[in-house]
Amino acid sequence: MEVRPFGASGLDVPVIGLGTWAVFDLAPRREGRARSVVQTALGAGVRLVDTSPMYGRAEAVLARALDGVRDRALVATKIWTPSIEEGRRQLERQLALFAGRIELEQVHNLVAWREHLDWLEGERDSGRVGLIGATHWDAGAFDELERVMRSGRIQAVQVPYNPREREAERRILPLAQDLGIGVIAMRPFAEGGLLPGPGDEVLRALGVRSWAEALLKWTLSDPRVHVAIPASSSPAHALENARAGEPPWLDDEGRRLVERHVR
Numbered sequence: 001m002e003v004r005p006f007g008a009s010g011l012d013v014p015v016i017g018l019g020t021w022a023v024f025d026l027a028p029r030r031e032g033r034a035r036s037v038v039q040t041a042l043g044a045g046v047r048l049v050d051t052s053p054m055y056g057r058a059e060a061v062l063a064r065a066l067d068g069v070r071d072r073a074l075v076a077t078k079i080w081t082p083s084i085e086e087g088r089r090q091l092e093r094q095l096a097l098f099a100g101r102i103e104l105e106q107v108h109n110l111v112a113w114r115e116h117l118d119w120l121e122g123e124r125d126s127g128r129v130g131l132i133g134a135t136h137w138d139a140g141a142f143d144e145l146e147r148v149m150r151s152g153r154i155q156a157v158q159v160p161y162n163p164r165e166r167e168a169e170r171r172i173l174p175l176a177q178d179l180g181i182g183v184i185a186m187r188p189f190a191e192g193g194l195l196p197g198p199g200d201e202v203l204r205a206l207g208v209r210s211w212a213e214a215l216l217k218w219t220l221s222d223p224r225v226h227v228a229i230p231a232s233s234s235p236a237h238a239l240e241n242a243r244a245g246e247p248p249w250l251d252d253e254g255r256r257l258v259e260r261h262v263r
Helices: 028-043 058-065 086-095 113-126 138-150 172-179 202-205 211-220 235-241 254-260
Strands: 002-005 013-014 048-050 076-079 102-107 129-135 156-160 182-186
Touching: 013 254, 028 058, 028 235, 048 182, 048 211, 058 182, 086 102, 086 113, 102 113, 102 156, 113 129, 129 138, 129 182, 138 156, 138 172, 156 172, 172 182, 202 254, 211 235, 211 254
Parallel strands: 048 076, 076 102, 102 129, 129 156, 156 182
Antiparallel strands: 002 013
């Protein structure tokens, strides 16, 4: 799997990560599936795993799935609360779950971002947090996200980017490149809205094995994107997604072909 330097952070990250939104909020009797997904993904070269307190039980389920293999993963999670006190409690719970360190702590959906950055910078300086980032799912919030990026206080952003949701292409990706900020692309399948896709003739023209691979390659063919984080509830799909992290990437004609079939 290709590895790209993550902005100016000095961290090298494989281009496919693993998201946990909606698929790791599992009852205990179903957690074995999450462990299988994580083991398959890590075995295929995935390193960055993304979660949040917003995702129900996903943080704890991910932590148990990483038992014994925590050192192979880069954990990206989030602070999601308007309260500084609750934000600090969230971090303490995360540190307890993930062996005392968080590689990337993100302010989820920019909630109280100024207040949280004040104390998160101290946690970064102490070494308990590696990098600090900010996320938002809605292009309507990109004005505010740009302000956070220009503040010089974050090293990563996470935004939706797929052939249907392209506002980041115009605004966030160029700025991130200029500022040396790492970019995580969420929702590469538009939460399943872009699947299942066209048939074999189109796949052969694109040189891919599946429409999911085509969509991931569409996103990752933009070199300003450092990692895409498709969520998966299936080990087979996790493996398929990981395989999409190998070049060659789509040229302009290939990207336009994907875009036509999305429309």
